[in-house]
Amino acid sequence: MTEGLRTEEFQVNMGPHHPSTHGVCRFILTMDGEVIISAEPVIGYLHRALEKICENRTYVQCIPVMDRFEYCTSMSCNQVFALATEKLAGMEVSERAEYLRVIMLELNRIASHLIWYGTTALDLGALTPFLWAFREREDVLDLFEMTCGQRLTYNYIRIGGVARDIPPEFIPKCMEFLDKFDAKVDDYEAILTENPIFVARNKDIGVLTPEMAVAYGVSGPSLRASGVRHDLRKDDPYSIYDRFKFNIPVRHNGDCLDRYYIRIQEMRESAKIVRQAIEQMPKEGDVTKRISANFKPPKGEVYSRIENSRGEMGVYVQSTGDTKKPLRVKMRGGSYNQLQVMPELVKGHKIADVVAIMASLDIIMPEVDR
Amino acid sequence: MNRDELITYLTEKFKDKIELLDTGRAEPFFLIKRENLVEFCREIKSDLKLEMDYLCNIGAVDTGERFEIVYDVASVENNIRFDFKLVMEYEGAEIDSVREIWPAANWYEREMWELYGINIKNHPNLKRFLLPDDWNQGNPMLKSWDAPDFIRMPEELQ
Amino acid sequence: MEIAGIFVYLYEQLAATGLPQVWVDLIALVVAGVIVFGFLAVVALILVLWERKVSAQIQQRLGPWYTGWHGWRQTIADAVKLLQKEDITPVTADRPVFFWAPVIAFTACFAVYVCIPFGKDLIVSDLNIGILFILAITTFTVISLLMAGWGSNNKYALLGGMRSAAQVVSYEVPMVVAVLAVIVFAGSLSMVDIVESQAMIYQWYIFRLPFGPIAFIIYIIAATAETNRTPFDIPEAEQELVAGFNVEYSGMKFAMFFLAEFVNMFTVSAIGATLFLGGWQGPFLPSWVWFLIKTFGLVFVFMWFRWTYPRLRVDQLMEFSWKFLLPLAFANLILAGWMKYSGWFNW
């Protein structure tokens, strides 16, 4: 009966302007009906040549360029570059500045995860969680604005310290935010985690095995959802992360739902870290370091990496020692590797799952295209 | 394995194949030979004491005189990390793909091919992906690269 | 105050002028049609604004605010703007199909109102197969969506059209079976008879335990799917298919789809209110007020769904319909039949 019938594969072009590709990623999907046979990501729509730009900037000028590398967590970008340069120059950072960095990094992680939470819900068709998440994000941004006057590209963590000290009203405001934040995360969980539709959409979708995750260089929450306990804050502690008590959530299925749980847990853990940092922070101290415009680190090369909200963020800096500009700055973002592994994950799933998987991996395009 | 142990272990294991570079207090940095690349990578991945299963980053560097290719590798299992690089001339710039060893290398190598014009041997998918499809202005990351609408930041702004 | 009286009076006046009976009936029908059309156009405009306000409340926003007092002119502005927009037909589109799709969607959704009782004696035409007619006409929507998907010659639109066809067909079945349970009890297909069989509040079908509530829930779920609303809005899933079947439509044609969607929502709510909530029956207030209260209440439920739930995937949607809703609906129908037959619960 069905012998005469045949199905034909067809190609769907998803992106670069598509509501749910988180920026400008493009997928060429080969589909059989609704089922995906193969997916090929096409990137480069946001390739802004940041690495080339950095080669013609002084070290100090590189920091604002780094901001644009991963705008959801600009603080991390500042931090990773500052860390690399400090390693090159053998610079020490004052105690208070380190604490300020940690506070900002963790708050930024919360803000970034909130964007992820909102867009994930949005991609699965629920609009309301998106607006709820952005409501809390605004509170975090208020704190950043208070500190450095910017909402998105902060340019706050500088080489050798931070740009300026926090205003006195920062800490009460921050504590106020932390106090209510846990209850808000409960709200988020109430509307999505306990929703059978949401669970059905994410369970056993896009399963990433630990072997595959490590082989493809997947990092951060996506790696930990596959059952690999690897967090640079614990395993390769930078700054002063070895002084705080926090858990690393790990789950073992590696599907979209686990990646979701991990990130939700991480928000709570980050709040814990901020709380501890505020308690331990020395009450005063110098936080800035005056650096000459002709700052030249000695000859050398270094790859420094930190745990960003999207995985391992690294930067390779090579200095010749005789110019004030770096010879080469190579940036590495977690999303780059997570996007690489996506074609493997989406095979055999439906077109709606592409969206779910992409959201759960928390891919953001500037990190991929640079 | 701490930093010193790692350096001793690696220099003993690979003796004349690698050379330690001085990079201050950062992670150990080695120089390897281009022809040993694949063999070296395979060794460090399969060695049970190292098990460098995680490729952090591959970056090409144009120093103005020659190319350097930097590999940053880590081990999730043993929690160690080091870097190594290889050096080659502009003429006949070509390296072997390490994609078989670390699948993550795929895009990093593709990017190198596209932006620097370094040929990757045994890479199955050398296609343009960062630059526009109709790009015809060469390899923009080279230090000597220039184009009509490419404006350098003037010195006085720095 | 019953407005049905006014119409009866006008009809009598018209008949007294001595025109032939055919003409009188014709004029009466046209006038009724125009009134229903105008009423629904206003309702659709209100619903769009209301939806935006409800979503704003749920999301702690204000919603339209600066277009008139609390943004009351917002949807009027939207409609006038859509009138002025350029009407694009893609070069590759199948022109006649592309053109007729919104027209069919628009007319089909109004045709239903021929036999919906807005109040006591307030019905355009009390067909003796009323509910059958309504269920048949609502299915027209799927044809228009399919036409839109096909005619646009766009892969996203086509996927959207196909999805909506599959979805509406799948959910039509449990919906009809759920409605059948009510018909079995009412013993009539006429909408007026159905309403009159639930004169007292305990006679409303939603309160006729145990089959009533089950049928009502099945109906609500299926109706959400019929109207392509979240969590069943996969035909126009913004995040997957950009805008689904209407991705290529602009200006007036898009407005037609848009209005049809909201009128459809009102339709299913009105049918739900009629079948399960006693229609226009209710104490103190005029019948048509009761009808509107119940209908808008159901509309609010649909909106509530939309702003709370994520979207199902296409295969889950099908499974839910065929593997869960349909068996449940059949079991419910058998239960209702047995109850009717045994006469135990026949109050």
Added chain:
Amino acid sequence: MGIIKKLPVFVEKFPGGGLVTTSLNYIFNQAQASSVWYLLFGTACCAIELMATGASRYDFDRFGMIFRASPRQSDLIIAAGTITKKMAPRLKLLYDQMAEPRYVIAMGGCTVGGGPFYYDSYAVEKGINHIVPVDVYIPGCPPRPESLFEGCLTLQKKIKKQKIEDWS
């Protein structure tokens, strides 16, 4: 243009038609200005600010601005974020797909004139006015939601000054 736009030009030829045209003009412009649907188009940092502007604290919906995913149904592109040379043809395509009347807001330094990527970047388009006609420029990197509002209100003012004759 919709058919309805041709009507006033026709009406104006009759005595007293001018009054009709003027009031229609007013109504049309008011309607258009208070119902600007924007295309969901964001490429980089500014897109996050655009999302934040749509969210609860700032709430674009107050001005009657809602997002549409399809260019056919939107009136406005807010070009939020860097437009690279690879993206430029796409932006043009999207603009071409939109129905008249259509507007463009260049949001952020990158779209205004290259912004932080003006120097040393081989991949960034130096201002989107080379690609599509721009109505309102909003500087900033990224502009705050308040600036975006200011830009949208400026666009509304611009729309309200339109003449019907210019359209048909």
